[in-house]
Amino acid sequence: MKFADFITTKAIRADLKAQSKEAVIAELVQSLLDAGEIDADQHDDIIASIMKREELGSTGIGRGVAVPHTKHPSVQKLVGTVGISEDGVDFDSLDGERVQLFFLLISPPERPGDHLRALENISRQLRDETFCRFLKQSKKTKDISQLLQEADDNQFVSG
């Protein structure tokens, strides 16, 4: 699976304003709403559901990266977005570091395989420190989408 398969380019945010965990999740979910990927009447429920998942254990997986996510019956396919916070957000990460780079994923409940393959792709790409650093340094959405495109074209990792 490639980034292009699940990241909505129009929802990418290079300048997240939020300063807290819940606020950053809300900002990212709003970006998917603005891009037309989720229904307005599902907005609050999706945020609540992602927060509930965070209570089971932070999705801040280290290296300044978090993958907040949930399964939600309102989506027909896996949808996701990317956001960068220049200052970083306290996300209760596993390694205690603030999170600058967010991949938010919403997947249909009956398709656990797609969610796994998205996580696989994100983690494989992020193992490349150059890719990870470039993403965090991105100031424009265009830079982010271009980096994701280059990653999809295998310009960062061998496998």
Place this chain on the structure above:
Amino acid sequence: MNNTPLTRTVTVRNPQGLHARPADLVVRKATSYQSLILIGRDGELVDCKSILSLLTLGAAQGTVLLISADGDDAEEALDSIAQLFDAGFDDKNEMKGVEPVADM
């Protein structure tokens, strides 16, 4: 000290596969041991103490993984990690597997 690492094969049993939460459990368990612990498909083993590495496996339900442990507490480490897999990570409140085992 053993000269060769001990190995064990485990199967991902829970319908949702080795997603973030189970991976976190495995990492926490693995880091409680001194041994060098690797996990993966045969020929592609990654650090079992790194969640980022575990997620790169994209291990869906039914995936067979090899775990190797090298160190004084290797046996114990393998036992307890294998137990997590066997218990399906106690991955509750989840739907039964609808999707067939993914081909990677």
